[in-house]
Amino acid sequence: MAELVIARVDKIYRSRKGSVHAVKALDLVVKPGEIVALLGSSGCGKTSTLRMIAGFEEVSSGSITLGGKAIHTLPPAARGVAMAFEAYSLYPPLTIGENMSFALKASKLPQAEQDRRVKSMAEMLEIADILNKYPTSVSGGQQQRASLGRALVRDAGLYLLDEPMGQLEPQLRAVLRGRIKHYLREHNCTTILVTHDQTEANALADRIAVMEGGVLQQYATPAELKARPANLFTGAFIGEPPMNVFTADANVSGDQVTFTLEGGAALAYPAAELSAELRGRLARTPKIALGIRPHALRLGGGVVRGKVVACQWLGDQTHVAVDVAGRTVVSVSQERVSRAPGSDVGLSVAARDLHLFDPASGKAIAHGGTLA
Amino acid sequence: MDHTSGLEKILRGAAIALVLVFFLFPIAWIFLMSLQTNETILRIPPSLAFTPIIDNYTALITGQLRTAAGSLQLNFMQNMFNSVMLSVCSVALSLVLGVPAAYAFARFKFRLGEDIAFTLLSFRFAPALLVLLPLSLYFKTLGLTNTYIGLIWVYQLICLPLILWIVRGYFEDISPDIEHAYRIAGNSWWKTFTRISIPLAKPGIAAAGLLAFIFAWNNFIFALILASADKQPVTVGALAFVTASGIQYGQIAAAIIISITPTLALALYAQRYLVEGLSMGAVKG
Numbered sequence: 263m264a265e266l267v268i269a270r271v272d273k274i275y276r277s278r279k280g281s282v283h284a285v286k287a288l289d290l291v292v293k294p295g296e297i298v299a300l301l302g303s304s305g306c307g308k309t310s311t312l313r314m315i316a317g318f319e320e321v322s323s324g325s326i327t328l329g330g331k332a333i334h335t336l337p338p339a340a341r342g343v344a345m346a347f348e349a350y351s352l353y354p355p356l357t358i359g360e361n362m363s364f365a366l367k368a369s370k371l372p373q374a375e376q377d378r379r380v381k382s383m384a385e386m387l388e389i390a391d392i393l394n395k396y397p398t399s400v401s402g403g404q405q406q407r408a409s410l411g412r413a414l415v416r417d418a419g420l421y422l423l424d425e426p427m428g429q430l431e432p433q434l435r436a437v438l439r440g441r442i443k444h445y446l447r448e449h450n451c452t453t454i455l456v457t458h459d460q461t462e463a464n465a466l467a468d469r470i471a472v473m474e475g476g477v478l479q480q481y482a483t484p485a486e487l488k489a490r491p492a493n494l495f496t497g498a499f500i501g502e503p504p505m506n507v508f509t510a511d512a513n514v515s516g517d518q519v520t521f522t523l524e525g526g527a528a529l530a531y532p533a534a535e536l537s538a539e540l541r542g543r544l545a546r547t548p549k550i551a552l553g554i555r556p557h558a559l560r561l562g563g564g565v566v567r568g569k570v571v572a573c574q575w576l577g578d579q580t581h582v583a584v585d586v587a588g589r590t591v592v593s594v595s596q597e598r599v600s601r602a603p604g605s606d607v608g609l610s611v612a613a614r615d616l617h618l619f620d621p622a623s624g625k626a627i628a629h630g631g632t633l634a
Numbered sequence: 635m636d637h638t639s640g641l642e643k644i645l646r647g648a649a650i651a652l653v654l655v656f657f658l659f660p661i662a663w664i665f666l667m668s669l670q671t672n673e674t675i676l677r678i679p680p681s682l683a684f685t686p687i688i689d690n691y692t693a694l695i696t697g698q699l700r701t702a703a704g705s706l707q708l709n710f711m712q713n714m715f716n717s718v719m720l721s722v723c724s725v726a727l728s729l730v731l732g733v734p735a736a737y738a739f740a741r742f743k744f745r746l747g748e749d750i751a752f753t754l755l756s757f758r759f760a761p762a763l764l765v766l767l768p769l770s771l772y773f774k775t776l777g778l779t780n781t782y783i784g785l786i787w788v789y790q791l792i793c794l795p796l797i798l799w800i801v802r803g804y805f806e807d808i809s810p811d812i813e814h815a816y817r818i819a820g821n822s823w824w825k826t827f828t829r830i831s832i833p834l835a836k837p838g839i840a841a842a843g844l845l846a847f848i849f850a851w852n853n854f855i856f857a858l859i860l861a862s863a864d865k866q867p868v869t870v871g872a873l874a875f876v877t878a879s880g881i882q883y884g885q886i887a888a889a890i891i892i893s894i895t896p897t898l899a900l901a902l903y904a905q906r907y908l909v910e911g912l913s914m915g916a917v918k919g
Contacts, residue, residue, distance in 0.1 A: 345818050416819070
């Protein structure tokens with residue numbers, strides 16, 4: 263229920279073997295009641311960020327403010343944040359139920375209210391039947407839900423969830439995502455969750471902060487991340503299967519813009535489909551990286567020809583791998599497509615589905631024909 | 635275990651019996667010796683047929699040793715009291731100092747931390763005689779010779795490294811996130827240490843305390859050099875049985891039986907902690 267402001271935060275781990283700059287000049291604002299996912303691969307700095315907010319790691323420089331109060335120098339107990347740990351970290355001598363109510367002990371709530379909360383939380387997470395068991399005698403998934411419940415049952419200004427559903431089976435995960443999102447909304451909980459699973463980030467978060475190499479790459483809504491990736495990393499990282507990326511030369515001549523891909527194939531568009539500013543930019547610096555999402559790569563038609571390498575119907579979509587000038591690209595279509603491997607196929611992409619990046623810096627130049 | 639054949643079971647039984655005989659025979663033999671007179675102990679060939687007597691024990695407890703050469707004063711019970719006093723106090727002091735130190739070494743990286751921990755361990759490498767000469771000189775100057783305080787202090791050389799290094803391992807095995815979970819729920823560092831870390835490391839602390847107690851109890855050389863008769867423990871006190879009129883085997887055996895009883899009882903009692911300690915995490919508290 264409080265706003266979190268992370269301002270120019272750095273984290274440097276120093277040891278005898280040298281230092282690691284884990285988080286670099288991170289700026290992030292989480293609005294009251296907003297759910298934000300920190301998304302990135304292992305070692306990208308997302309967990310370090312979470313632990314700095316919780317107070318288990320010192321901030322090397324910068325500040326963290328929660329609800330207008332600087333918290334980065336306070337001990338964890340005084341920060342008013344709740345956290346669910348990736349390794350569960352339940353107290354072994356206590357039962358699941360005691361573990362969850364334990365977090366409420368300090369809250370001075372009446373016992374009946376504490377019991378009611380634990381019970382309804384356990385029901386939501388479907389662990390009501392194991393409240394009397396000990397952590398070591400239940401499964402990893404149950405421990406994880408207990409750990410999540412222990413965090414959510416508290417009244418805190420900020421909830422930190424570290425890989426909260428990594429151990430759950432897919433069906434349960436899908437059900438719980440919905441319930442947890444509803445719970446967080448209903449209680450207006452400001453939440454940061456750390457995950458490497460983009461489905462989870464998309465399903466739970468209002469905004470996603472994509473991190474890589476300790477640097478925040480982009481901070482935007484899930485839809486915006488897909489439609490307007492800020493750079494080549496985000497473009498390739500978000501989306502499954504990943505974006506097809508080519509290096510290409512743009513050629514603006516009269517009423518036509520042509521992108522010549524590595525290997526010689528060319529994509530041509532009427533100049534009107536690209537904005538005038540973009541045409542100007544391409545005329546000045548023709549070298550670009552061209553990104554095409556698999557679902558935007560249409561089979562049939564087009565001047566780009568390729569050979570089908572594999573074709574697989576997944577039950578709801580078809581993945582077709584095509585060899586284009588020595589590179590394999592993936593096309594996804596919602597219909598059932600059957601193409602024999604080795605057969606020749608044409609590929610086309612609409613101008614509105616093109617993502618152009620600067621090949622040197624990786625920064626986005628344009629999305630769908632207009633400058634980024 | 636269901637897959638073992640009959641032969642395997644027999645072989646395993648035989649192996650266990652062999653080990654038990656090897657370890658328990660000396661204790662059993664000493665126990666039998668303690669119930670005999672010197673004459674029956676020393677007869678050739680030895681025999682198991684004898685009339686048990688408890689004179690050896692009564693002599694130790696009353697402090698009156700009658701030998702062929704006359705009556706002798708013994709202060710075995712004083713030695714026994716000294717042993718208990720020295721071992722209990724030094725282990726207690728070691729726990730008070732060692733457990734927080736072990737926690738610090740396990741949880742925090744600080745300048746020279748590893749070097750300090752290693753230095754403490756190195757006390758166990760050095761032969762006791764090496765440190766005894768300078769120690770006895772220091773003790774004379776400081777007036778600590780033949781005092782309980784001095785001996786308990788020196789016994790820290792035995793107990794502290796043991797407790798520090800064993801307990802440190804236990805603390806390292808506890809996930810710091812369990813403590814973090816407790817701290818973030820609004821509890822102070824000290825409360826987390828006493829309510830979460832120590833209870834979770836309890837099997838390890840008990841095991842380390844027990845081992846330290848046994849080592850302290852069995853120590854011989856420190857008290858031999860640094861204390862005189864009235865402060866010496868049983869290990870040194872047993873020397874009194876080497877008398878002018880010969881070695882009193884019966885009394886030595888009885889003294890050994892009495893002196894191992896406390897450690898044996900303690901070990902049997904603490905056995906379950908040791909097992910728990912070794913299988914930490916799998917056994918519910």
